[in-house]
Amino acid sequence: PRLMSDMIIGLSDGLTVPFALTAGLSSLGDSKLVITGGLAELISGAISMGLGGYLGAKSESDYYHAEVKQEKRKFYNNMNLINHEIEDILLEINPDFSDETIVSFIKDLQKTPELMVDFIIKYGRGLEEPAENRQFVSAVTIGGGYFGGGFVPLIPYFFVEKVGTGLLLSTILMSITLFWFGYLKTSISMSDNCTLGKKISEGFQMLAVGGAAAGAAWFMVRVIDQ
């Protein structure tokens, strides 16, 4: 479902970019700098991602309401269209519906005309009203996922004195996290439909892809730092 997809978008972006930034910054040799820079990036990155989630969900909700308004106008202007449209939808569900079924279905619905338009919007156009608070949920899920994913590589730097040790622990911690992210993501989205081998393979896949993306971003920090 959508919540899961939003969470994954935020987490996977957060597991990539901040790790690479802190790894790059660690080469400057100062743990405090890594923490300051890392936290600042985390906060602005999470805001930016959350904003994207908010705007994306809002546009879907605006689109839904505009479509419903237009659809309602169309049908209230020409009631003859409705019966034919409902017939079309029924025949798409089952091309072999008998005339009696169709006639009886439409006649029952005609007693409450709003239900006819509702039926066309939901089952004919496939439009489902997004929950009223979806933009906030999306913003918090994507932004929170980014923050949560991006906080992981920072943790070691709080506890060690030598930056080199911090980077080593951070890399180990991220490897474990990326593997578990791939493993759990697969378990949750495929539930019991999924073998252990498949989950482990998705874990290693995530480790490889996340590692490559983080490596590319790390390379960029080195380039900037000449």
Place this chain on the structure above:
Amino acid sequence: PRLMSDMIIGLSDGLTVPFALTAGLSSLGDSKLVITGGLAELISGAISMGLGGYLGAKSESDYYHAEVKQEKRKFYNNMNLINHEIEDILLEINPDFSDETIVSFIKDLQKTPELMVDFIIKYGRGLEEPAENRQFVSAVTIGGGYFGGGFVPLIPYFFVEKVGTGLLLSTILMSITLFWFGYLKTSISMSDNCTLGKKISEGFQMLAVGGAAAGAAWFMVRVIDQ
């Protein structure tokens, strides 16, 4: 629709983070550095965002297929459940459906049992099969949106010698772009349902929010640079 939402997530992240980074880098006084660092960030950021879009869409598709499989198993193990479930769905569409309509509807569907399960999955559970290539479309839309949005603030630096002039032009260009992004986003998602005043107000809103987020990220680059 989803494509629009993905595009907006990528664009709004791309219009925020890379602008702030290049603005921060420009304070180091070297146009070439701004371009190198900006391009490197753009590429790794677009990959990371595209990866998130890919994984998010893939999890939705995996979820759909797992649910369908489970639902099918459930009903083929107990065919009696089906009729009752279809009756439930019909009564949710219209609580006043007559017995004849319901009986006639179910009897027609029984001639092709797969259609009964399809009907329950799509109209009862509200599960719609995602297009087979949705993960690639999502990856390209989000990643491409990020790259497109993030390339805009870089453009001036290709054409000017003094970094200060580049930053000034970049800021002007971004203000115009953010305003248009807000304006067009609203026009597209609300179509003709929207007044000119609303569109202009959404344009300025985007300018304010995007500007604030970019300002926060810019501040972060300054902090890192001490």
